[in-house]
Amino acid sequence: MICEGKVWRYGDNIDTDVIIPARYLNTADPQELARHCMEDIDTTFVVKVQVGDIIVGGKNFGCGSSREHAPIAIKASGITCVIAENFARIFYRNAINIGLPVIEAGEAARAIKHGDVLKVDLGGGLVENKTTGQNFSIQPLPGFIQAIAQAGGLINYVTEAEKK
Amino acid sequence: MGMTMTEKILACQAGLTQVNAGQLIQCRVDLVLGNDITAPPAIHEFERMNRPIFDREKIVLVPDHFAPNKDIKSAQMCKTVREFANRHCITNYFEVGRMGIEHVLLPEQGLVLPGQAIIGADSHTCTYGALNAFATGVGSTDMAAAMATGQTWFKVPAAIKVNLTGKMPEWVSGKDVILTLIGLIGVDGARYQSLEFFGDGVANLTMADRLTIANMAIEAGAKNGIFPFDEITKNYLDGRVSKPYAPVAADEDAEYLQTIDIDLSKVSPVVALPHLPENVRPVSELDRIGIQQVIIGSCTNGRIEDLAQAAKILQGRTVHPAVRLIVIPGSQTVYLEAVQRGYTETFVKAGAVVSTPTCGPCLGGYMGILAEGERAVATTNRNFRGRMGHVDSEVYLAGPAIAAASAVTGYIAGPWEVVK
Ligand code: SF4
Numbered sequence: 001m002i003c004e005g006k007v008w009r010y011g012d013n014i015d016t017d018v019i020i021p022a023r024y025l026n027t028a029d030p031q032e033l034a035r036h037c038m039e040d041i042d043t044t045f046v047v048k049v050q051v052g053d054i055i056v057g058g059k060n061f062g063c064g065s066s067r068e069h070a071p072i073a074i075k076a077s078g079i080t081c082v083i084a085e086n087f088a089r090i091f092y093r094n095a096i097n098i099g100l101p102v103i104e105a106g107e108a109a110r111a112i113k114h115g116d117v118l119k120v121d122l123g124g125g126l127v128e129n130k131t132t133g134q135n136f137s138i139q140p141l142p143g144f145i146q147a148i149a150q151a152g153g154l155i156n157y158v159t160e161a162e163k164k
Numbered sequence: 165m166g167m168t169m170t171e172k173i174l175a176c177q178a179g180l181t182q183v184n185a186g187q188l189i190q191c192r193v194d195l196v197l198g199n200d201i202t203a204p205p206a207i208h209e210f211e212r213m214n215r216p217i218f219d220r221e222k223i224v225l226v227p228d229h230f231a232p233n234k235d236i237k238s239a240q241m242c243k244t245v246r247e248f249a250n251r252h253c254i255t256n257y258f259e260v261g262r263m264g265i266e267h268v269l270l271p272e273q274g275l276v277l278p279g280q281a282i283i284g285a286d287s288h289t290c291t292y293g294a295l296n297a298f299a300t301g302v303g304s305t306d307m308a309a310a311m312a313t314g315q316t317w318f319k320v321p322a323a324i325k326v327n328l329t330g331k332m333p334e335w336v337s338g339k340d341v342i343l344t345l346i347g348l349i350g351v352d353g354a355r356y357q358s359l360e361f362f363g364d365g366v367a368n369l370t371m372a373d374r375l376t377i378a379n380m381a382i383e384a385g386a387k388n389g390i391f392p393f394d395e396i397t398k399n400y401l402d403g404r405v406s407k408p409y410a411p412v413a414a415d416e417d418a419e420y421l422q423t424i425d426i427d428l429s430k431v432s433p434v435v436a437l438p439h440l441p442e443n444v445r446p447v448s449e450l451d452r453i454g455i456q457q458v459i460i461g462s463c464t465n466g467r468i469e470d471l472a473q474a475a476k477i478l479q480g481r482t483v484h485p486a487v488r489l490i491v492i493p494g495s496q497t498v499y500l501e502a503v504q505r506g507y508t509e510t511f512v513k514a515g516a517v518v519s520t521p522t523c524g525p526c527l528g529g530y531m532g533i534l535a536e537g538e539r540a541v542a543t544t545n546r547n548f549r550g551r552m553g554h555v556d557s558e559v560y561l562a563g564p565a566i567a568a569a570s571a572v573t574g575y576i577a578g579p580w581e582v583v584k
Binding site: 028064065098159 | 201202204205208209212213229230234235237238241284285286287289301302303304305306308309351352355356385387440527528529546548549550551555
């Protein structure tokens with residue numbers, strides 16, 4: 001899988017309350033959630049985000065509440081993958097389960113700037129920064145995790161596997 | 165090699181004799197929990213799988229976050245949960261009027277047993293570690309899969325040993341202990357790890373203190389927090405639990421990444437300043453910070469012991485004219501006991517609102533949302549930006565003693581400033 005897009009860069013400890021505030025949790029509709037994604041730290045995000053864009057965060061990305069609505073909101077905004085120095089564990093698990101690729105890459109996460117354009121080869125384990133020309137190797141995502149992402153999430157993946 | 169408490173439970177549930185930190189395992193779960201926010205997406209996913217429920221007695225559904233229904237959309241979500249519970253004859257569905265905040269309710273109802281493995285689609289599921297169980301938060305998809313299979317997968321966490329010694333001074337409670345620990349190690353200090361509590365100080369902690377401490381393990385990034393089984397655990401379970409249970413103890417040679425020592429006699433009442441639970445300061449070192457609201461409640465501090473501490477301070481006193489005090493008992497049982505013990509009267513006479521059990525303002529749902537620029541002291545567990553309302557409002561986390569004292573003074577205060 002290849003993701004290519006512009007970077008939205010955020011800092012450390014981005015919690016699920018800012019990714020999708022609880023006041024919007026009276027729905028689980030992905031499109032509605034996407035309309036409020038990140039609004040408490042960055043009101044420009046929902047206005048300017050484009051399909052294919054990539055979020056890059058610092059340490060402990062996705063900490064706090066277990067709401068799966070957080071990765072759902074990110075994915076429904078058009079974001080194709082999230083790169084961070086590291087992730088909070090429930091967010092990490094949820095992201096994989098709903099088919100949003102997440103990549104732990106300290107060096108890349110620190111060097112990449114807001115607005116850079118990246119090409120990420122998830123299977124090949126390479127992040128190319130097309131803006132600066134820098135390359136970073138990353139741990140390739142295992143095949144089954146890419147397959148979950150391609151199926152659109154764990155439940156689809158499991159149901160499809162059963163049919164085969 | 166020896167195993168930690170967490171490793172022993174996970175090994176047993178996975179049907180293995182030994183597990184090691186870092187190992188990926190598939191394991192049985194004893195309870196699967198969901199609430200009115202996380203269960204509807206799980207139900208949606210579950211139904212796509214077209215499978216039966218694995219065990220109708222092992223699923224717990226609690227509408228507590230936006231219930232009693234705060235608006236039409238919340239009403240729809242609660243209805244989804246209720247209809248699902250009826251359709252599948254779920255034994256442990258707790259309706260408004262018989263419910264409580266999930267993490268106050270489950271231990272109180274005797275649903276949590278030592279040695280169990282529990283997952284909940286709520287991050288504070290880690291609360292149940294107080295009862296010597298392995299319990300952790302997951303997302304809605306994990307909940308859906310577990311409702312069908314009775315299983316889930318885990319990476320066995322490495323462990324941090326927290327060695328507690330001594331006895332807490334007056335006005336200090338479990339909340340101050342856990343905030344002190346988070347202040348020491350930071351919000352990612354135990355990321356992906358298990359916090360295992362030990363030491364002769366454990367015997368000086370009530371079950372309420374332990375539940376509060378385990379509740380906030382997640383605020384240090386931990387997968388779970390767990391206490392040893394002792395006389396206090398046994399006394400708490402007696403009369404609540406009829407099933408047999410098998411407590412676990414750590415092996416002498418279990419491995420820990422690090423040991424953190426906390427002398428309980430040196431812990432003082434503390435406050436976590438906005439916007440992270442790690443910004444911990446002794447209340448005695450703060451300048452006068454004026455506040456507009458105080459919340460006493462939540463799964464962290466909504467138990468009868470918490471209300472008792474607040475009532476002790478508010479007895480015969482009045483809430484500062486500039487402050488709104490909202491007291492939220494954590495369950496119907498806590499509510500009733502607060503009425504019987506006269507705490508409710510104390511709160512109402514002091515000028516407080518006493519609410520039905522709900523998460524309400526803790527996550528910025530309803531029942532006390534903050535306006536722009538407002539500050540609240542709350543006995544809740546998170547003070548992230550915008551958590552309780554407007555993005556430019558502030559939440560200061562503290563235990564019930566500081567919260568009650570601050571309601572009287574109108575600024576963040578230690579209890580000694582009120583009770584002389
Ligand atoms: S009281 Fe707050 S932290 Fe606890 S379950 Fe409810 S929303 Fe979550």
